[in-house]
Amino acid sequence: MVGPTTSLTPLSRADGSASYQCPATGANILGSVNAPIELPGRRDALKPEDATVEVFIKPGTAPGGVGERYVEGIIKSMLGRLVLGREKSYARRGIVVTLAIVGGESKPRGDSYLTVLPALLQTSLLALLSASVPLSMTFSATVLGVNTLGEIIREPAPTDAAAATSLHVLAFSSKGHLLLNESRGSFDFDTWERIRQRALTICHGTLSGSPDGDVAMVEDVDGQPLEGVVRETVEDKYHQDYAWKIDAA
Amino acid sequence: MASAAAPAAQSAPPSLSLPPSQFARLQPHAYLLAHLSPPATSNQPSIRANGRAPSQFRITSANTGSLTHTNGSAVVRVGDTTAVCGVRAELLPTEDIASWSVSRSAAATTNKRRKLTDPTQKLTEEIGDESDLDADADDQSHIEDLNLLVPNLSLSTGCAPGFIPGAPPSSLAQSLSHQILALLHTTRLVRAEDLRVWYQPPNLGAEDLERHNESEQMDVDAEEAGEKDKEIKAFWVLYIDVMIVSLAGNPFDAAWASVLAALRDTKLPRAWWDIDNEMVVCSDAVSESHKLTLRGMPVASSFCVFEADAAAGWRAVIIPDAEEERQIEESNRKGVQRRWILADPDGYEEGLTQERACIVVDKKQGGKGKLVIVKMEKNGGWALDSEELRKLVDISAKRWEDVRQVIGQC
Amino acid sequence: METVKTKDSAPGAATRPQRQRQSNELRKIFLKTGLIPSASGSSYLEFEPSPALAAARSTPKSLIPPSSALKLACTVHGPKPLPRSATFSPNLVLTTHVKYAPFAARKRKGHIRDASERDLGVHLETALRGVIVAERWPKSGLDITITIIEAEDDRWWGDAPDSHDAPWGMMNVLAGCITAASAAIADARIDCLDLVAGGVAAIVSDGDDAAPRLVLDCDPAEHWSILSACVVAYMPSRDEITELWLKGDGSKAVLSADDKRLGNEALLDGAVDAARGAHTVLAEAVRESAERYAGLALGGPAR
Numbered sequence: 001m002v003g004p005t006t007s008l009t010p011l012s013r014a015d016g017s018a019s020y021q022c023p024a025t026g027a028n029i030l031g032s033v034n035a036p037i038e039l040p041g042r043r044d045a046l047k048p049e050d051a052t053v054e055v056f057i058k059p060g061t062a063p064g065g066v067g068e069r070y071v072e073g074i075i076k077s078m079l080g081r082l083v084l085g086r087e088k089s090y091a092r093r094g095i096v097v098t099l100a101i102v103g104g105e106s107k108p109r110g111d112s113y114l115t116v117l118p119a120l121l122q123t124s125l126l127a128l129l130s131a132s133v134p135l136s137m138t139f140s141a142t143v144l145g146v147n148t149l150g151e152i153i154r155e156p157a158p159t160d161a162a163a164a165t166s167l168h169v170l171a172f173s174s175k176g177h178l179l180l181n182e183s184r185g186s187f188d189f190d191t192w193e194r195i196r197q198r199a200l201t202i203c204h205g206t207l208s209g210s211p212d213g214d215v216a217m218v219e220d221v222d223g224q225p226l227e228g229v230v231r232e233t234v235e236d237k238y239h240q241d242y243a244w245k246i247d248a249a
Numbered sequence: 250m251a252s253a254a255a256p257a258a259q260s261a262p263p264s265l266s267l268p269p270s271q272f273a274r275l276q277p278h279a280y281l282l283a284h285l286s287p288p289a290t291s292n293q294p295s296i297r298a299n300g301r302a303p304s305q306f307r308i309t310s311a312n313t314g315s316l317t318h319t320n321g322s323a324v325v326r327v328g329d330t331t332a333v334c335g336v337r338a339e340l341l342p343t344e345d346i347a348s349w350s351v352s353r354s355a356a357a358t359t360n361k362r363r364k365l366t367d368p369t370q371k372l373t374e375e376i377g378d379e380s381d382l383d384a385d386a387d388d389q390s391h392i393e394d395l396n397l398l399v400p401n402l403s404l405s406t407g408c409a410p411g412f413i414p415g416a417p418p419s420s421l422a423q424s425l426s427h428q429i430l431a432l433l434h435t436t437r438l439v440r441a442e443d444l445r446v447w448y449q450p451p452n453l454g455a456e457d458l459e460r461h462n463e464s465e466q467m468d469v470d471a472e473e474a475g476e477k478d479k480e481i482k483a484f485w486v487l488y489i490d491v492m493i494v495s496l497a498g499n500p501f502d503a504a505w506a507s508v509l510a511a512l513r514d515t516k517l518p519r520a521w522w523d524i525d526n527e528m529v530v531c532s533d534a535v536s537e538s539h540k541l542t543l544r545g546m547p548v549a550s551s552f553c554v555f556e557a558d559a560a561a562g563w564r565a566v567i568i569p570d571a572e573e574e575r576q577i578e579e580s581n582r583k584g585v586q587r588r589w590i591l592a593d594p595d596g597y598e599e600g601l602t603q604e605r606a607c608i609v610v611d612k613k614q615g616g617k618g619k620l621v622i623v624k625m626e627k628n629g630g631w632a633l634d635s636e637e638l639r640k641l642v643d644i645s646a647k648r649w650e651d652v653r654q655v656i657g658q659c
Numbered sequence: 660m661e662t663v664k665t666k667d668s669a670p671g672a673a674t675r676p677q678r679q680r681q682s683n684e685l686r687k688i689f690l691k692t693g694l695i696p697s698a699s700g701s702s703y704l705e706f707e708p709s710p711a712l713a714a715a716r717s718t719p720k721s722l723i724p725p726s727s728a729l730k731l732a733c734t735v736h737g738p739k740p741l742p743r744s745a746t747f748s749p750n751l752v753l754t755t756h757v758k759y760a761p762f763a764a765r766k767r768k769g770h771i772r773d774a775s776e777r778d779l780g781v782h783l784e785t786a787l788r789g790v791i792v793a794e795r796w797p798k799s800g801l802d803i804t805i806t807i808i809e810a811e812d813d814r815w816w817g818d819a820p821d822s823h824d825a826p827w828g829m830m831n832v833l834a835g836c837i838t839a840a841s842a843a844i845a846d847a848r849i850d851c852l853d854l855v856a857g858g859v860a861a862i863v864s865d866g867d868d869a870a871p872r873l874v875l876d877c878d879p880a881e882h883w884s885i886l887s888a889c890v891v892a893y894m895p896s897r898d899e900i901t902e903l904w905l906k907g908d909g910s911k912a913v914l915s916a917d918d919k920r921l922g923n924e925a926l927l928d929g930a931v932d933a934a935r936g937a938h939t940v941l942a943e944a945v946r947e948s949a950e951r952y953a954g955l956a957l958g959g960p961a962r
Contacts, residue, residue: 066426066427066430067427069424069427070423070428073420074628077628081629173631177631178633178635180627181625181626181638182626183624184435185435186435186611189638189639189642192622192625192635
């Protein structure tokens with residue numbers, strides 16, 4: 001399985017940015033984060049002790065519609081729980097996440113948006129990391145489809161997604177919590193349990209908990225776990241930026 | 250005077266206590282928490298501030314067909330949340346569809362493809378649908394590609410203080426409209442066949458198209474050769490408008506129930522192609538009109554999770570691992586509860602919670618078949634995992650029975 | 660594109676509903692307050708369906724409704740602080756907003772307010788501004804929102820749309836809006852000079868030769884032609900009119916031999932009479948609202 005292609009801080013003028021390409025679903029997302037910033041004109045509406053997370057999604061070809069508002073709401077409520085908005089210099093400020101869908105197919109009206117949702121979530125996480133926004137945990141997200149034969153397809157291509165009987169997006173925190181679940185189609189709970197197990201493996205690898213509490217990530221059929229992709233992207237960037245220091249040491 | 254006043258003051262000491270309604274406004278979190286976790290000595294059950302048990306839904310009522318200018322309408326009240334839904338049908342002649350002639354020639358190929366994938370198709374039916382009437386593959390593509398279902402939800406009715414009337418629809422209204430549309434598409438609730446206006450050239454027998462219904466549609470495949478010339482002349486477009494007249498939490502459940510009830514109430518007039526005038530004409534006779542035959546009856550149930558630790562956000566957060574958390578949960582089972590899953594939250598509870606879940610379930614064969622989950626969402630927290638979701642699905646199944654009764658009665 | 664035809668494909672086959680009330684008899688009004696708890700005040704108003712509509716509902720034959728009956732919901736939010744950007748106002752700033760539901764009329768309404776909806780909003784504001792004791796809430800705003808769930812017909816559907824081209828239904832809608840808003844304002848416990856009620860009267864003619872006559876609370880679907888109509892917002896205890904809207908030309912109409920009044924004068928008197936009738940319903944609804952409020956207060960702290 002070909003893993004996603006990521007890059008951190010491709011945009012120089014935003015506080016933080018990231019790009020994310022998922023070869024399987026064809027999603028190509030460019031995200032930027034500006035934080036902390038003053039949100040103009042809305043001081044009354046802001047919470048006095050907490051940061052406000054704003055998410056904007058720009059589809060590639062069409063102007064944003066109701067579908068984008070819905071996905072913005074999903075990402076906003078998820079990130080709102082992870083961002084430590086009460087940290088110093090964040091209270092009463094805004095964290096603005098802008099996600100542009102660069103490639104992939106345009107979404108028809110009333111589409112569930114589930115196939116690009118994981119890519120959008122991953123991009124927003126990487127962009128937040130790039131902007132050094134304090135987070136309580138990281139996460140990883142994936143989309144799974146169940147086809148008419150009852151098989152689970154990982155990150156289905158648009159045609160597979162259209163033919164699937166149900167589509168599921170799951171996001172797990174770095175600590176193994178189920179943070180988000182969006183399921184459409186018709187399925188029963190046992191199917192969903194299988195989906196959840198598979199998604200957990202994709203995100204975290206096969207868990208081999210060692211006695212000291214560390215969770216080692218092991219590669220298997222699903223390739224590198226997504227949690228590792230996030231870690232590696234950040235590590236790579238770190239090595240690049242601090243090459244002078246590491247070399248000197 | 251002073252001596253006379255003193256004993257009176259003693260008998261009724263000036264109390265600094267606040268009436269419950271004031272306390273609820275000043276300390277909303279503590280107020281709800283105090284209701285949900287009564288002191289162990291009092292032996293009171295855990296109850297919400299609105300008097301409901303945690304998994305209890307509000308009283309739901311529905312009333313259909315009361316709006317004059319609609320093809321179908323419903324008013325659904327879930328507690329103090331009221332949704333009014335009106336369905337209007339308008340004709341869309343195929344000659345007005347720019348891509349129509351192109352897509353029609355493509356229809357032949359879809360037919361072929363369907364034959365090839367027949368075994369899998371059968372499986373879909375087993376999983377998805379109770380009847381095999383709807384095997385046609387382009388059924389859904391007509392509804393989705395031509396936008397035959399147009400739901401819209403409006404919150405700018407003065408239903409709650411936050412929504413400014415006259416402003417562009419709030420993001421909540423837009424996202425609810427989207428959810429209704431997406432659910433209509435994924436459940437395939439409306440059959441495309443109900444929305445088609447057919448025309449068959451007269452040499453094949455005019456009375457055939459007079460009584461055009463699904464029983465005839467069933468043997469479309471058998472008569473495929475004979476019905477070659479039959480063509481679709483127009484589609485009905487259903488404008489499904491939901492007005493949330495009063496909002497007291499949980500708009501989605503009420504809105505979806507009103508859409509469902511209104512669609513069940515919808516009558517479409519008989520329409521036919523008038524060859525002389527070259528236009529589609531309709532009959533106004535009620536006896537000739539037909540009701541929509543819906544696929545199943547999906548019912549939505551929403552939940553929220555109330556967390557006891559309101560101050561969590563104030564401190565540096567140490568979030569336990571999922572595994573550790575499960576152990577804590579286990580050890581706390583008999584002790585103090587930290588989280589409550591509240592069904593059908595009202596506006597007050599929605600303001601105090603972040604984690605939401607919404608489950609839409611349906612039972613096939615009118616309630617005797619097995620339970621199918623059509624949509625399951627959770628977001629905004631980490632309290633709900635598979636164990637809790639399983640319980641919520643069971644609660645949703647019970648809710649399905651209740652709502653079916655309410656909607657079935659009207 | 661939809662073409663509606665009756666069975667015999669001639670509109671004449673369907674019969675126009677007939678007015679069965681006396682000319683001074685009003686339709687029954689259902690008015691209830693406090694149905695929308697998240698608002699500071701609210702009311703719901705419904706007109707009694709005409710006999711033709713009631714018959715069409717109980718034994719449906721045609722999909723085309725013979726007439727329609729007004730249904731509307733009104734909410735009041737406030738008094739609340741004005742937004743910071745607003746300039747200082749020593750009085751309560753009143754905002755009115757009237758919106759038809761898309762399915763309210765025979766023709767689908769758009770989602771953006773059109774001219775007639777804005778017009779209704781302005782008329783309603785004029786009617787209410789003179790009633791509210793505005794200087795009691797400086798620097799505050801009051802939002803009144805009316806959602807029309809079902810509107811009145813402008814004419815009988817079988818008539819050609821251009822036969823008499825005034826939106827007569829709007830007059831009835833405005834009268835309903837005034838009465839409902841008045842109840843909602845009282846339900847929000849905003850001080851008013853009086854309970855203002857709306858009333859409509861019209862001079863109608865039921866055929867080319869028939870003499871024009873004055874009817875109160877006319878349902879436009881029931882009349883062959885409406886010469887002139889008038890809606891007032893009227894405060895009975897002060898005998899004052901805060902809003903008057905007259906349409907059509909009724910000045911030359913000769914009503915009857917014993918009635919020496921001028922057409923418009925008779926029309927105005929008729930509208931005031933209709934408003935008095937609506938006022939009795941309004942007073943009852945407000946009394947219920949006050950009782951409910953008193954009940955809540957008793958449950959709270961002793962006063």
